[in-house]
Amino acid sequence: MTVDQFIIRLADVVLNPLIQLMFAAALIVFLWGVFEFIKGSDSEDARATGKSHIIWGIIGMFIMVSVYGILQILGNTVFGS
DSSP states (O other): HHHHHHHHIIIIIIHHHHHHHHHHHHHHHHHHHHHHHHHHTTTTHHHHHHHHHHHHHHHHHHHHHHHHHHHHHHHHTTTTO
């Protein structure tokens, strides 16, 4: 097994599932924030907490999509796969 094959296999077996798991966690935080925002529509504190969770969920999803894109770009340019 060459180094290129090892790195591609590492990305397939470890990194991609980890990215998917973290994306799912960010999505859950986002959806929980939406739920909190709607549920606590009468309370300013509950809306602020919901907004915070929504923002952090979006930031987390953006980061995970960016990491996945960077890995794809590296895989295609450096390793040609």
